[in-house]
Amino acid sequence: xxxxxxxxxxxxxxxxxxxxxxxxxxxxxxxxxxxxxxxxxxxxxxxxxxxxxxxxxxxxxxxxxxxxxxxxx
Numbered sequence: 001x002x003x004x005x006x007x008x009x010x011x012x013x014x015x016x017x018x019x020x021x022x023x024x025x026x027x028x029x030x031x032x033x034x035x036x037x038x039x040x041x042x043x044x045x046x047x048x049x050x051x052x053x054x055x056x057x058x059x060x061x062x063x064x065x066x067x068x069x070x071x072x073x
Contacts (some may be wrong), residue, residue, distance in 0.1 A: 001057040008050055016043055 021036040029038040 005050070005054050005058055009054070012043065012046060012050060 018036060018039055021039055024036060025034050027035055029035055033041075
């Protein structure tokens, strides 16, 4: 799963480079949002989901095991 998350990070970094809608205003999404802005909003949502996946599947478990409970010091 860790390799998948890292691969998706690389893919998202490549897809973030928006050359195809860079200078385009048309078409408008929902009648008022330029397509490039909607694309980058989608990339932002995908980045948030990918970050959550990275925390869930790639966070080292041993860091949590080494912590002492509060009040025992």
